[in-house]
Amino acid sequence: MPLTGPAVAAESARQRFERLCLPHLDAAYNLARWLTRNEHDAQDVVQDAYLRAFRYFEGFRGDEGRAWLLTIVRHTCYSWLQKNRPAEIDSGFDGDSAAGERAGFDPDMMAAEGGNPEAIALQNAHRRILNQAIAALPLGFREVLILRELEDLSYKEIARVVDAPVGTVMSRLARARTLLRQSAPLRAMSGLPAAEVKQ
Amino acid sequence: MNCREALDLIHAYVDGELDLLTSVEIEQHLGACPACKVQYDQVRELASGIRSHAVYHAAPQALRARVGAALPREPGSVARAWGWGGMAAALALSTLIGLALGLVWLQPGADEQLAREVVAAHVRSLMANHLVDIASSDQHTVKPWIDGKLDFAPPVEDLAEQGYPLAGGRLDYLGGRGVMALVYRRHAHVINLFIWPQAPAADARVRFDSVQGYNLAHFSRAGMAFWAVSDVSPEEFKSFVGLVRDQMTPAR
Numbered sequence: 223m224p225l226t227g228p229a230v231a232a233e234s235a236r237q238r239f240e241r242l243c244l245p246h247l248d249a250a251y252n253l254a255r256w257l258t259r260n261e262h263d264a265q266d267v268v269q270d271a272y273l274r275a276f277r278y279f280e281g282f283r284g285d286e287g288r289a290w291l292l293t294i295v296r297h298t299c300y301s302w303l304q305k306n307r308p309a310e311i312d313s314g315f316d317g318d319s320a321a322g323e324r325a326g327f328d329p330d331m332m333a334a335e336g337g338n339p340e341a342i343a344l345q346n347a348h349r350r351i352l353n354q355a356i357a358a359l360p361l362g363f364r365e366v367l368i369l370r371e372l373e374d375l376s377y378k379e380i381a382r383v384v385d386a387p388v389g390t391v392m393s394r395l396a397r398a399r400t401l402l403r404q405s406a407p408l409r410a411m412s413g414l415p416a417a418e419v420k421q
Numbered sequence: 422m423n424c425r426e427a428l429d430l431i432h433a434y435v436d437g438e439l440d441l442l443t444s445v446e447i448e449q450h451l452g453a454c455p456a457c458k459v460q461y462d463q464v465r466e467l468a469s470g471i472r473s474h475a476v477y478h479a480a481p482q483a484l485r486a487r488v489g490a491a492l493p494r495e496p497g498s499v500a501r502a503w504g505w506g507g508m509a510a511a512l513a514l515s516t517l518i519g520l521a522l523g524l525v526w527l528q529p530g531a532d533e534q535l536a537r538e539v540v541a542a543h544v545r546s547l548m549a550n551h552l553v554d555i556a557s558s559d560q561h562t563v564k565p566w567i568d569g570k571l572d573f574a575p576p577v578e579d580l581a582e583q584g585y586p587l588a589g590g591r592l593d594y595l596g597g598r599g600v601m602a603l604v605y606r607r608h609a610h611v612i613n614l615f616i617w618p619q620a621p622a623a624d625a626r627v628r629f630d631s632v633q634g635y636n637l638a639h640f641s642r643a644g645m646a647f648w649a650v651s652d653v654s655p656e657e658f659k660s661f662v663g664l665v666r667d668q669m670t671p672a673r
Contacts, residue, residue, distance in 0.1 A: 252479070356471070399468065
């Protein structure tokens, strides 16, 4: 049996940490980047989160490091926002219209090359608007949407990461999608369905 | 189930979070209620639109180095962890960044149909105990075996050194033609790589998608179409696709 014996027993805490947590660096950065909406802040937060994770790592049991790590990344994001941009947390679950303008233009989205320039321009415009609309969502809605659609976490895992009941996750996700469907620029674009605004 | 109950559950249904009984109930309701069906279609389209078009921010190379350097060191473990392994990871990451920049998602239509066929072929290969026609990790054994069985000569490379050993090859049938299926292993997982000739395309970008929980990627290069499918983690899958693109096709 290749997986028994001293080689495995000798795996150090750091090696185990690297095996379980480093593969999730992209997920960690993606979440932090969406929550802070800034690449430099996201990098600071992720580095801090990894150091925290390493400190708490002895208490971690199990093989699924991703949800555990994302819980710490999210917590670190909140601490960072509380300290540096408390208004974004206080805005809670109300609309946050200025956020979309701050989110600004993202060069990653314009990285298409080749092909039909007009079609690509249209697709890029579409993407940009969608991404700005997501960035403009209030924090509590944005995080469940990112965890669900980009990290493909189950409701149960999301509930663990955001420390809320599964039912709350479900209703926040529904609300996040409804807000997106109602956002004016998205409704104006063809291709994405417009939501009926319910009274 | 009435409309109010159905609308409350639509998001959980789209996300595959309902138990079987409730799923059946909501399916019956959607079949009978056009208004709720419209709502369901819109939620589903939005969710897939977000998955396709929202930016996934991959960690910058510099951050990986920063995090590695910031972790407390342990005597003896550092060289092993951040030596060749780290170098390989860095190489894989630079490939990844290249992929991320060229990343476009599947367009509906012909590709979608083909994607379903690719997943079906993958699942079939695992179910029917017919994973490989020729079991060999040696590309020099697999390649001659193909000769005479297909009307083209697909590239064959063992990627064991990079962590994806070649398990063998198989003939398969996709999109109305005979294709080469190369089978790679990643720990306990299987990756099927389908290859067939295709008119050279100007657009060599890698397109990613996921169907029924399987990761899919395809691209066209050097007159061949490449489709990869697996249930390995997205990170490993992207790294595998990057290796295939960079090692199995002549440089641009």
